[in-house]
Amino acid sequence: MNLTEFNRKAREIRDDRVRGASELARCCLAVLAQAACEVPAEEITPWRALLLRLARELAVIRPSMAPIKNLVDAWSASVALDVVSDLPTARRLAAEAAERLIAHSRQAVSDCAAQAARLLGPGRRVMTHSFSSTVLKTCRLLQDTGLQMIVTESRPLEEGRRLAEQLSAWAVPTTYITEAQMALFVAKADAVLVGADSLLADGAVVNKVGTHLLALAAHEYGVPFYVCCERFKRWRADEPVPDLEEMASTELGVPDWPKVKIRNVYFEVTPAHLVSRWIDEAGVHDGIVEK
């Protein structure tokens, strides 16, 4: 992997509108593992400096997504602290460190889904918004228990289609709605379950825009609102609140009227007071306390 190839892969991650934060964090680690093995270098010191520079670039490539920063930073720390002095061993250890973090992340997502499935229990009608791989795994675990799902299309790019298609393939009875219908349908749900792109230190949730509206509607009808995400998604209290990414206005598919500004913010913060329970790989929590 040379720098041109690294930049191409970084752009793919930056422009990805399909995969969630955890999947993209693992993509970043896979890119770093490959870079560790392949970037041209003769000596260990410039090799390490280059890798840490590439890692810093990836860490901030999707500012709304804490797991990218957290997992890439964890990898950088292990590379920076590595004391071996021969380059081939250092390359191998750095790649192995990335693979371990990838495996750790996958396991954390599976454990989160298992906790969420246990909390929800069988025979429930569950509503979600947008696409979350953790929510999808939870549905997989509950698919034969009488689960019914209510899913949103999630404009502008309609990630909800991917979820509805998969649920249909698993024979889970599913209702598919526009975002505008969320208040009407949350009243029919036993619970709301959403994933997160990041979790702020006070328990507020960074997730696809529309999540705050769904949380307000769930609160209005007394429907529990659960957030399920692994601990890699936590933002530290001493870090600034992440930027909320805005994508191209052309995604809305409307003309360019002279006096009209078309906005396409992808993420928003749902405040902690609207969250009923936080689910992570360790269990179900009534609140989030900064470690």
Place this chain on the structure above:
Amino acid sequence: MNLTEFNRKAREIRDDRVRGASELARCCLAVLAQAACEVPAEEITPWRALLLRLARELAVIRPSMAPIKNLVDAWSASVALDVVSDLPTARRLAAEAAERLIAHSRQAVSDCAAQAARLLGPGRRVMTHSFSSTVLKTCRLLQDTGLQMIVTESRPLEEGRRLAEQLSAWAVPTTYITEAQMALFVAKADAVLVGADSLLADGAVVNKVGTHLLALAAHEYGVPFYVCCERFKRWRADEPVPDLEEMASTELGVPDWPKVKIRNVYFEVTPAHLVSRWIDEAGVHDGIVEK
């Protein structure tokens, strides 16, 4: 106008996704005016019976829209009470009654917009949802006062485009968003102004689906939520809550997945406790009291 033509026009009104409740109510009256003049009849009694039957059909053709029922019922009452005995005069009087109600409805909408413009005042940033001809008239009155608008696309058929295009033509600085972004942007608004398809006796508002979410978000941020509609839109306390119309699921443009039910409910009820003020042709009200 024969019955075939009447049925064609009735279907057009039933399937109309562009015009609001007041405009469609006036369309119904125009159809009845034409029918009064043109339906084949030799004697006044069968003529009147036929007209009243056609009016009953139109009265319920859009069950979410009170002004259609109210204006058509008002016309029917005047036709039923008419005491003239010659058919040509009866035809002329029935058509004139429809024209008077059309003029009354237009004036009421204009007066509502004037009241709303007075309440909002100059230089405001106002958010709305979907398309309302009353809100559009209010914008027209405020267009040179520094008004800025935030408008939603209003899936699935995106009536918000019509509003954004007109506001752009009037040089009103406008922000155009998906419904999912409503909570993010209502926080930036000075007020929300929506029209209504119907107003229930307790002040709850029947309007395009998504209105309840916007009202919840406005409430969360302490942004006043104003509803503006003429008195013809009031539903009486002794009438059942109207059906909320659902349109074809094909409007969402997604495949027909086997286990997925695609829902496309067009209207919802926003409860009165989320409304800050009700505006009608007579003024601005802190509550709705059934007359």
